[in-house]
């Protein structure tokens with residue numbers, strides 16, 4: 001799943017690789033997928049985008065938005081984005097294929113679920129898109145300790161840390177993937193309740209959100225995800241499908257995997273306290 005670090009990396013790579021390229025053709029919704037979401041009628045994306053030139057790309061939390069004149073192309077959640085060069089083979093299945101005049105492509109394909117949209121600027125009222133645009137990025141200075149503390153409210157007091165940090169787009173781009181190492185570094189269990197946090201715990205958690213996400217971004221994304229060219233990120237995940245049952249790097253206890261709230265959580269039973 002694309003989350004904040006990968007979205008930052010993808011937006012930079014798209015800007016560097018695709019800016020200035022003219023869109024020749026668009027094929028949307030080519031391979032049927034139950035959980036591929038589009039904004040408006042995907043069959044009209046070609047009409048909207050053909051002839052436009054890519055200006056750049058930006059991320060809003062875990063979403064990647066490409067600007068082409070006054071049109072926008074938006075990718076969210078579980079979309080795999082690949083740049084396909086002139087001599088490379090196109091994948092068989094895809095949900096959004098953008099062909100450029102130089103014969104290269106940008107391909108978006110959905111694994112479990114994801115959004116692929118094209119729309120005139122300002123004409124997308126998707127709730128998650130608008131929230132992600134409005135809230136400060138955890139990588140920005142605006143996301144400081146006092147902002148973080150403002151997220152602790154009456155309605156969040158009874159939540160677990162997983163629900164608090166990684167649901168409702170409370171922190172855009174912070175999903176169940178990056179959550180695991182954030183909590184490991186903070187030495188807290190994903191099921192720990194928000195109302196059990198001391199002032200010191202909140203400070204430790206805030207620092208871990210900032211430094212873990214920053215390290216993941218500097219590392220070009222996590223090693224469980226791929227970039228625009230199909231290369232895995234260089235940030236070595238401490239807790240992920242790659243490290244389940246392996247020894248904890250701090251104490252050597254086996255890392256546990258468990259299903260919790262519609263996704264897997266990983267934790268060290270010794271280092272991470274409930």
Ligand SMILES: [Zn+2]
Pocket residue numbers: 248249250251252253268269270271272
């Ligand atoms: Zn441990």
